[in-house]
Amino acid sequence: MTESTQLIRSSDTRTAAQIAASHLKRRHAAERRFKAIGLSAVVVAMTFLGLLLFTILGNGLSAFTQTYVKLDVTLSPELLGIGEQRTAEALATADYGGVIKDAMYKRFPAAQSRAEKREVAGLISSGADMALRKALAANPELIGTTQTFWLVADDTVDMAIKGYTSRQTGQEGNRLSDKQLGWLAELEADGGVTRRFNSILFSSGDSREPELAGLWGSVVGSVFSLLITLAVSFPLGVATAIYLEEFAPKNKWTDLIEVNINNLAAVPSVVFGLLGLAVFLNFLGMPRSAPLVGGLVLALICLPTIIIAGRAALKAVPPSIREAAAGLGASKLQVVTDHVLPLAMPGILTGTILGMAHALGETAPLLMIGMVAFIVDIPASPLDPSAVLPVQVYLWADSPERAFVERTSAAIIVLLIFLAAMNLGAILLRKKFERRW
Amino acid sequence: MIRKTMAVAAVAIAAVAVTGTAQARDQIRVVGSSTVYPFTTAVAEQFGKGGKFKTPVVESTGTGGGMKLFCSGVGPDFPDLTNASRRIKSSEVEFCAKNGVADIVEMKIGYDGIALANSKKAKRVHFTRNHLFLALAKDVPQGGKLVPNPYTMWNQIDPSLPAAKIEVLGPPPTSGTRDSFNEMVMEGGCKSNADMKALNLDDKAHAKACMTIREDGGYVEAGENDNLIVQKLDANPAAVGVFGYSYLEQNADKIQGSFIDGIEPTFDTIASGKYPVSRAMFVYAKKAHVGQIPGIKEFLAEYTSEKAWGKTGYLSDKGLVPMVDAERKEWATKINGLENLKM
Numbered sequence: 001m002t003e004s005t006q007l008i009r010s011s012d013t014r015t016a017a018q019i020a021a022s023h024l025k026r027r028h029a030a031e032r033r034f035k036a037i038g039l040s041a042v043v044v045a046m047t048f049l050g051l052l053l054f055t056i057l058g059n060g061l062s063a064f065t066q067t068y069v070k071l072d073v074t075l076s077p078e079l080l081g082i083g084e085q086r087t088a089e090a091l092a093t094a095d096y097g098g099v100i101k102d103a104m105y106k107r108f109p110a111a112q113s114r115a116e117k118r119e120v121a122g123l124i125s126s127g128a129d130m131a132l133r134k135a136l137a138a139n140p141e142l143i144g145t146t147q148t149f150w151l152v153a154d155d156t157v158d159m160a161i162k163g164y165t166s167r168q169t170g171q172e173g174n175r176l177s178d179k180q181l182g183w184l185a186e187l188e189a190d191g192g193v194t195r196r197f198n199s200i201l202f203s204s205g206d207s208r209e210p211e212l213a214g215l216w217g218s219v220v221g222s223v224f225s226l227l228i229t230l231a232v233s234f235p236l237g238v239a240t241a242i243y244l245e246e247f248a249p250k251n252k253w254t255d256l257i258e259v260n261i262n263n264l265a266a267v268p269s270v271v272f273g274l275l276g277l278a279v280f281l282n283f284l285g286m287p288r289s290a291p292l293v294g295g296l297v298l299a300l301i302c303l304p305t306i307i308i309a310g311r312a313a314l315k316a317v318p319p320s321i322r323e324a325a326a327g328l329g330a331s332k333l334q335v336v337t338d339h340v341l342p343l344a345m346p347g348i349l350t351g352t353i354l355g356m357a358h359a360l361g362e363t364a365p366l367l368m369i370g371m372v373a374f375i376v377d378i379p380a381s382p383l384d385p386s387a388v389l390p391v392q393v394y395l396w397a398d399s400p401e402r403a404f405v406e407r408t409s410a411a412i413i414v415l416l417i418f419l420a421a422m423n424l425g426a427i428l429l430r431k432k433f434e435r436r437w
Numbered sequence: 438m439i440r441k442t443m444a445v446a447a448v449a450i451a452a453v454a455v456t457g458t459a460q461a462r463d464q465i466r467v468v469g470s471s472t473v474y475p476f477t478t479a480v481a482e483q484f485g486k487g488g489k490f491k492t493p494v495v496e497s498t499g500t501g502g503g504m505k506l507f508c509s510g511v512g513p514d515f516p517d518l519t520n521a522s523r524r525i526k527s528s529e530v531e532f533c534a535k536n537g538v539a540d541i542v543e544m545k546i547g548y549d550g551i552a553l554a555n556s557k558k559a560k561r562v563h564f565t566r567n568h569l570f571l572a573l574a575k576d577v578p579q580g581g582k583l584v585p586n587p588y589t590m591w592n593q594i595d596p597s598l599p600a601a602k603i604e605v606l607g608p609p610p611t612s613g614t615r616d617s618f619n620e621m622v623m624e625g626g627c628k629s630n631a632d633m634k635a636l637n638l639d640d641k642a643h644a645k646a647c648m649t650i651r652e653d654g655g656y657v658e659a660g661e662n663d664n665l666i667v668q669k670l671d672a673n674p675a676a677v678g679v680f681g682y683s684y685l686e687q688n689a690d691k692i693q694g695s696f697i698d699g700i701e702p703t704f705d706t707i708a709s710g711k712y713p714v715s716r717a718m719f720v721y722a723k724k725a726h727v728g729q730i731p732g733i734k735e736f737l738a739e740y741t742s743e744k745a746w747g748k749t750g751y752l753s754d755k756g757l758v759p760m761v762d763a764e765r766k767e768w769a770t771k772i773n774g775l776e777n778l779k780m
Contacts, residue, residue, distance in 0.1 A: 092488065126751070133558065166690055173557070173689035208479045208755065285514065288466070289494055370468075374478040376466065376485050376492035385464070385494045395497075399664055400475065400687045400756060 056416075056429055060409025066198035066211060066419060067153040067161045069124060069183055073103040074134065074146045086140050094136075096129030100151065102375035112358040119180050123187075126151040150194065155210040155403035157184060161193060164402060175402070201410060204393065205216060205376045210403035214397070215411055217378045221291050221371075221386030222360060222418070228295025233302040234352055236435050238341075240303075242308030246336050265304035272300045273365030281369060288370035289385035296360035305358065309351020313344040346433035357419050359414070363390045389415045446587040446677025462513040465493035465732055469503025469520030471682060472549060472613050473718050476757050477520050477740075483722035483751065484739045489731035495520075500613050507659050508533035517726045517733055521719045522613040527780055540724035544776040546655065546746055548681035550707040551618055553605075553695040556674040560599060560772025562673065562694040566713065568594050569688070572603050573656050575649040578632035586651050588710040605661040606666045614663075618679055619648045622697075623715045667692060680708060682715075707758040715758070724775055734775075741769040 005115040014022075077083060080094040081103055101121045105111065111120045128151040135149070136142055156175045159165045161184075169178040176184065187193050204214030240261075247256045262398070276297035279287045285295050317340050366372060372391050379386035393415065396408040449760045452729040467477055496505065500521045507519035508529060525543070533541065553569075555562060571594045576583040593600035608615045627647035634652025634662055638646060650656050659666045663680040667688045672679045677695065682702055686693050698713050706712040720740065728734045739745060746752050748759055761766065 171690070173691075173693075175687070208475065208482050287462075288514075289496070341641070370496050373494050373496040374474070374481065375494050376482055397664065398471070400663070400681075400683045402687055 019306065027229050031081060040117070056409045056412050059406055060411075060413045062162050062164075063201065063406040063410035064198050065162075065195040067158040068150040068194050068196055069153045069157070069191040070190075070194070071100070071103050071107060071124070071149055071151055072146055073099055073257075075099060075132070075136065075143050077143055080143070086143070088137070091136055091140065094133075095131040097126070099132065100124055100128055108186075111179075112141030115347050115421075118242045120183065121179055123154055123157050123180060125154050125184065125211045127207070127209060128152045150196070152200070152211050153193070159402050160184065160213055161188075161195065162406075164406070200405070205265060205378050206374055206387065206395070207376065208374075208399075210399075210401050210407055212365055213404075213407060215389070215414055217375060218387045218389050218392040218411075219292065219295075220379055221375075222378060222388040224238045224291035224382040224386065225295040225388055226356055226360060228292055229298040229302055229356060230352070231297060232299035233306055233355070236299075237246065237303050237352070237355075238310055238348060241314060242336060242341065243305050244307070245314040246340065247332070261304050261307050265308060268364075269301055269362050269366070270364040272297050273368030275300065276365060277368045287376070287383055287385075291371075291379065291386050291388070292382040293369050294366050294371050294386075295382065297365050298362060300350075301362065301365065302355035302359050305355035306348070306352050309354070310344070310348045310357075313347025313351065314340060315348060316426060317343045343435060345408060345429045346435075349429045349433075353422050353429070357422045358423070360388075361390050361415070361420060363388075364396055366391060390426070391420065443548050462688050463731055464491040465518065465730055465736055466516040467493055467495040467520065467720075468498045468502040468506045468516045469496075469518075470521040470522040470613055470718070471497045472500075472504065473546070473720065475519035475683065475755050476546060476718070476752050477518075477720065479751060479755050480736070480740045480745055484732070487739075490735065493732075493736060494504055503527045508536055508538050510536045511538055511725045513730070515723075518720055518722045518736075521721060522617065523779075524717070524719060525721060525778070529669055530778070532672070538609055538723055538725070541778040542722040542724055542737070542772060542775050544720040544740065544772045545760065545764075546718050546720055546721065546740065546757065547687040547752070547760055548710075548715045549718055549756070550709055550758065551614060551679065551715075552682050552685040552702045552703050553677055553679055553697065554670065554685050554692040555677045555695065556670050557691060557693050559601075559674040561693050561695065562591075562599060562677065563597070563699070565629075565698050566622050566626035567629050568598060568626070569697075570630060570647070571604060573623065574627070574646065575651045576646055578630065578636050578646075581635065583636070586653070586655070589655070600727050601675045602603065603655045604657065604673075604676040605655065605679060606657045606669055606676055608663075609660065612774060614679070614681060617716045618714070619650070621716070623650070625713065627755070642697045642718075681756070682758065686756050691719065692701075693746055704753075704758060707711065708761065718757075721778070727775065734773075737772055741765075741772050 001138070001207060024287060076099075080096070081097045082090045082099070101117075104120045104124060105117060108120050111117050131151060132147055135147070152163070157180075160167050160176055160181070167176075167181055167184075168174075169181050174181070184193070200212060201214050203216050205217030206210065206212040210243070239240065242257065252431045259313055276293060280293045280296055321339050321343065322335050325339045327330075330338065363372065370385075371387055372394065373385065373387060375383070375385050375387050389411065391410055393411045396404045396411060445659075456549070465481075467481070469477075474495060478495045481493040481495050484490065496503075496516075500523060503516075503519040503521065504525065505522050507516050508641070509515055510780050525541070533539070553562075553564065568591075571577050571586075572588055572591065574586060577586050577588070578584075589603060590600060591603055607618065624644070624647045627643075633643075633646070655658065658677070659669060663684045666678040666680050667684055668725045670676055671691050678692070685692065685702060700712045701708050702729075703712075707715045720736060722733060742750075744750050746757065746759055750764075751761070755761055760768065
């Protein structure tokens with residue numbers, strides 16, 4: 001050390017102040033470089049995030065509206081095939097599709113051949129009869145009258161109106177025929193085409209027709225699964241964390257357990273799915289595709305996160321609190337339940353919510369227990385078959401229909417909103433209950 | 438407060454677990470091929486809309502995985518039907534029989550073509566299966582022996598092909614589409630190759646040489662998602678993609694099907710069997726479950742009705758290529774009579 005400084009002195013003719021200044025300059029430069037690298041890392045990360053949000057919003061926002069077509073429908077009892085009957089049962093099984101087709105043929109009398117009639121009827125969704133069924137069930141008086149309905153358009157029409165597919169006639173490869181495009185233009189000129197909020201997306205289950213497909217079934221499935229996950233993993237996780245942190249003796253057994261818990265947090269989630277298949281389905285005989293089993297599997301995934309976060313939160317409570325309570329004669333259990341746990345709660349809750357957010361996004365483990373499935377009915381209990389939100393994203397992304405592209409992005413937006421809400425909850429909880437020493 | 442919720446939760450879970458084990462099923466369950474999934478789900482949805490029965494649950498597990506689940510036993514814990522993008526194998530029939538699944542009803546539902554396509558921005562291509570074999574095999578016959586595939590440009594194989602880099606985007610080996618592609622295109626092309634015949638390989642070596650796809654970048658595994666392949670083709674006009682016919686039909690404004698052995702992939706050429714790369718698709722039903730699980734017979738009747746699998750039925754809108762009239766009729770009587778599978 002002294003040798004080197006002598007070396008500098010002997011070979012350097014600059015004054016000490018000059019040397020200090022040049023060192024300072026180098027140190028400042030290093031700091032600026034580090035700042036620049038850090039800043040550019042942030043910029044890159046933000047660019048990727050922005051790009052992701054931009055493409056998803058760009059693709060998905062249009063799915064929140066749906067094209068409707070205005071049609072005057074004559075609700076004659078003959079066409080409905082119900083004769084003089086007006087019972088609820090007769091109304092439920094009446095031929096609403098036939099009535100809609102008839103109304104479309106009347107709207108476009110030029111369509112005469114069978115093929116043309118098929119094309120005319122193809123402009124309206126095969127699920128448009130739901131609107132009629134609802135209207136007649138609410139008011140059977142309408143039978144025999146002519147009413148104006150806004151009916152759900154077919155997904156090919158929807159795509160053309162939204163500008164995703166070409167509306168130029170005479171082109172090869174159009175999903176709509178030239179005639180259909182002509183009829184559509186005619187309808188539009190009469191003000192018979194509109195885009196409305198896509199309420200179907202938020203109220204119905206899955207469907208193979210993009211215009212009828214909804215997220216509600218998978219939202220309910222996700223909520224059921226997460227409730228089960230919370231009910232299982234929170235008490236188990238907190239109890240484990242408290243025992244390991246406050247009560248367990250420090251020996252090689254507890255060390256081993258700790259290492260294992262940390263390892264468990266890094267196990268690929270599909271492994272938990274296989275475990276769920278073997279234990280919950282094959283051994284315990286629980287139903288396939290049920291949110292109950294999904295929730296239990298997700299609870300296993302959440303558990304290590306909650307334990308690790310819980311232990312960190314317990315550790316952060318100052319020992320003085322424990323000592324003061326013990327000094328006043330509180331038992332070990334009283335110290336924990338009355339003093340340490342309430343103070344550690346914000347940290348534990350934050351960890352729990354982050355673990356749950358992780359569980360919300362999982363699909364791989366659910367594949368093994370049959371939750372990656374086409375399920376139309378909305379689940380009424382955690383025992384009914386059900387999908388979850390990320391599974392719906394996966395299934396729609398794989399569907400050939402063009403209209404599912406925007407709906408996939410819409411489903412991702414809904415999933416992201418869920419995640420953002422949960423993370424916001426974590427932040428608010430922390431802010432509200434956090435204490436500083 | 439926390440102790441109370443914990444206790445309530447524990448009791449609730451215990452109760453649910455106990456009832457869960459003792460539950461009978463009133464809903465049809467289908468597993469199997471992801472290729473048949475779009476068709477079976479469409480039928481399931483229509484069937485559920487009828488209102489008499491619950492909508493069947495359809496899982497997409499792949500043909501092989503579906504067979505395994507289907508053949509594992511009889512009872513409400515096992516699926517009632519399975520989708521398959523190929524015929525059931527005799528080994529699978531044996532496995533079924535071993536687990537008590539003796540009577541199986543076979544249902545051929547129609548055909549699916551495997552299309553090769555490129556972006557509309559490029560020229561349409563006319564392939565023969567021999568071209569595709571030479572372009573995609575790992576080793577090709579040259580000068581009386583197998584050598585690592587030397588071709589990098591299409592026109593090195595045949596001057597009639599475009600002067601573009603060989604770049605084929607297709608499904609990974611886990612996909613049923615890849616199995617069919619190997620079987621029909623690679624093996625088909627291999628058999629028609631005169632140099633290959635001259636090599637006089639034994640069966641095993643022949644099959645290996647035919648079915649092994651190159652790994653030097655000529656064939657790009659683009660994942661199971663066919664939509665992704667369509668998007669990549671749109672962005673890269675020089676590339677050729679491999680996927681199911683229904684994706685070609687849905688995206689006909691962006692991509693065009695290539696001719697194979699002079700035949701274009703269209704609805705009619707696949708239905709008539711002229712298009713060389715098409716396969717039959719099947720659904721298998723467990724006879725022991727008919728009458729136990731409500732609605733299986735009715736579900737089969739819905740599947741085989743003209744409004745579903747007919748020429749203008751809703752399945753054809755989803756991309757299924759129906760069988761010809763006589764074949765449909767024959768199968769419909771067989772299926773609705775619950776005739777046993779004959780290998």
